[in-house]
Amino acid sequence: MTFLNHLISGISLGSVYAIIALGYTMVYGIAKMLNFAHGDVIMVGAYMSFCATNYLGLPAIGGVAVAVVVCTALGIVIERLAYKPLRQAPALAVLITAIGVSYLLQNAALLIWGSNSKNFTSVVSGKPLQLFGGALPVSRVTVVTVAACIVIMVGLTLFTGKTKMGTAMRAVSEDKGAAQLMGINVNTTISVTFAIGSGLAAIAGVLLCSAYPLLVPTTGSLPGIKAFTAAVFGGIGSIPGAFLGGILLGVIEIFARAYISSELSDAIVFAVLIIVLLVKPDGLLGKRVSEKV
Secondary structure, three states: OOHHHHHHHHHHHHHHHHHHHHHHHHHHHHHHHOOOOOHHHHHHHHHHHHHOOOOOOOOOOOHHHHHHHHHHHHHHHHHHHHHHOOOOOOHHHHHHHHHHHHHHHHHHHHHHHOOOOOOOOOOOOOEEEEEEOOEEEHHHHHHHHHOOOOOHHHHHOOOHOHHHHHHHHHHHOOHHHHHHHOOOHHHHHHHHHHHHOOOHHHHHHHHHHHHHOOOOOOOHHHHHHHHHHHHHHHHHHHHHHHHHHHHHHHHHHHHHHHOOOOOHHHHHHHHHHHHHHHOOOOOOOOOOOOOOO
């Protein structure tokens, strides 16, 4: 049962990575921007949920709703103020700006909430589910996290494939200029993309801190980097790829921590990424796009 315990833990952690990676892949797939401040939006979402439940007395679902609303608005503000002026700028300028926004959010959190860690109360309560006659306990946080990840992945797939805004997003992803000529509001489409990605970051932050309950201003940094790794692993720009990459990354990390070395688990995760990209540079489900001249 130890193996199954580790497998379930890996799928649970990987589901959190997958939700974050879906935000990364949405933004990159449509806006062609790497938003490295995404991990810190996770942290903001967790703090918003913490404040809503501990200071305002809202129930857990209310805390999640507050976190989603605040992070959605924050994503739109970040895009409008930091990234919109850089649409035609070199990629390096966007990258440096993203790092600057990341440090801004971290230091703002440090000023507001201090450096002391907060004990985050899980938004999912109840006794663990007892499988195989109690030999395999599964926490309710794990069940909710995996279910949320699957629902979000399916929802995003349907949204991008079946709705008018989803069609606009795919058009902007293919060619911003041509999409604008066809009457699509590119600015609104990109803002909606950032809003969706940031809302997903809030959900991921709440679920992450429900499973690992210590909350500090740097909570989202490493998970954000790993989720970006998961998006690249699965094929950045692909929604199923982000889901698959997140799950595999979580499983690899937990098994490496359990059977090899807890100190080397992160290094092993990134080593696996390097090997996969050497064999398949576009990621597991990524598609090679040929340049037209």
